[in-house]
Amino acid sequence: MSETTGIDIPGTRRLARSLMRFATGAALLTLASCVPSDGPLTRRVVEAGAADGAYRIPQTRTIFDVVTIDQRVANGVTTHGTPSLARTFGFGSAGGAPVIGVGDRLEVTIFEAGPDGLFSTTDRKSTTIPVVVQPDGHGQIPYVGAVRFAGMTLATARTTIVDALKSKAVEPDAIVTLAGNESRNVAVQGEVNKAGMIPLGLNAEHLSEILARAGGATKAPYDTYVTLKRGGRQGTVLLQTIVDNPKEDVFVRPADQIYVTHDPQTFSALGQTERVGKVPFNTSSLSLIEAAALAGGGNLTTADPKGYFIFRYENESVYRHVVGDKRFRDLLAKGMTSDGQGRYPIIYRLDLGDPQSFIVAQSFPVRNRDVIYLSRHPATDFSRFVSIITGTLAPVTSATRTVQTF
The missing domain is CATH 3.30.1950.10 (wza like domain)
Incomplete structure (x- = not known):
């Protein structure tokens, strides 16, 4: 103890060093919780989905399944997920002679x-x-x-x-x-050159013929959707689909309503892809491997090849095929709800660490408004943490040395 001040210098130094160690530890804990993040890790998505069989977001209680893409899943999504006017309405036939109607x-x-x-x-x-x-x-x-x-x-x-x-x-x-001919009209609206009521002739006419009589679509067929409403049913396909597949060029009937809309197909690329943001298809169909290429591939230093995910709202028929009827019922019982259009949330996962994935991805279709997310590698968080510590501990170390020389 100093005779002039009455202060125990060695004790004070020990106390100061203890306080500095505590402060340093607290700072490290705070920094660990504040490491920048740009989305969930692969483990977070997969394990959360496997915990109770469905991934649950507490804030909104959104429930969805996580499904690994294999050839069965890819084939099912392609077969059952592709919109079809022929499946909805039947291709129809030329039928018999037209009949007279009210107003004719x-x-x-x-x-x-x-x-x-x-x-x-x-x-x-x-x-x-x-x-x-x-x-x-x-x-x-x-x-x-x-x-x-x-x-x-x-x-x-x-x-x-x-x-x-x-x-x-x-x-x-x-x-x-x-x-x-007032009773045998078809209404054509939207992105066509001559919208209006199109009278049907005495011969049965295909959908493409009616669109031609309406002046044709104003935009590219791969970015133009055609919606057909008949009675209580409705179906929507790309105009390009009608051009490419004659079975989709169904016969129209009196009182049909046809809506033509321009809606460029895009997907959103997020996470560790080289190109982040909204990416246009510029084609009628796009496979997952093609979408990955359009997004510039993954960042070689930060991406986790095991964590390639597609976030989507899927049609019920596709969902049931992919996960099975029992699983689908279980998800509904847990609280899974649709988006109001009969579609349910799902995450598809692709493991690019498996060579088979590059084959499967060629037949897995990307849909309009899909979100494609490439997770970061777990080691990335540790590297960021170390870099933050390296820059933060310098003033703390300097303060410790100051106390030691007190």
Whole structure:
């Protein structure tokens, strides 16, 4: 103890060193919890998904499954996940002759053999009668009365009129033509050059023919979607799909609604990819291996090849095929919910450390609005931590030396 100050210098130094060690330890713990992160590690995603069979985000309680991509999964997603108008509506057929409907305008020309008949004179042998089919389906013909035209073919309408006039006119005959087609229209809206009501002809027409009559799409077919609504059903495919696959060029029906929208296909690349952000397809279809190439591949120094993930909302039919009906029911019981369009959240995982993955990835399709995430390698966090410590401990060490020389 100093006689002049009464302070125990060695004890004070020990106390100061203890305080510095405590402060240093606290700083390290704080730094360890503050290491910059740009997404979950592979282990975090995989283990969280395996913990109770479904990955749960506590804040929103979103539940989804984590599925490793193999050839079975890739084939199932391709087969069941590709939108199809033919599956939704059936390809259809040319069908029979079109029938008359409410609102149609007809021209009924009636001929008679005699010069002074009901519909003939000395100057002409026929009379043309305009008929508009009323909401009750009927139309009026002189000397015949109300004829129910709705549901008849033109040939049936002719026979009906002639039969009704046989006892009243002189050797009657008739021709029934369609002057205005109001009941057999198709509505075409959106990104076409001539949107509006397109009347169907007497022959059955394909979807591509109706789009052509509407002036065609204004944008590239690989970025243009065609939605067909019929009754309570709806289906959407890329215009390029209709061009490439004749089975998708279905026959249209009266009262169909067709919407053409321009929505460039993109996916978002996140994590340790060389190119981060929204990436356009610029093609009608894109495989996972092609998407990885568009994203510039992975960062060689920070990426974890075992952690390539695709975040997606998947259609129920695809989900059930991939995980199985029992598993799907279990996920629903745990609280998994759809996005309002019948799609459910799922994560697909690809292990690029396995050579087979490069083959499988060629047949796994990337969808519009997918999020592709490449996880960082666990060693990256340790390297960052060490670099932070190296820069932070310098002033702490300097302070410790100051105390030691006190």
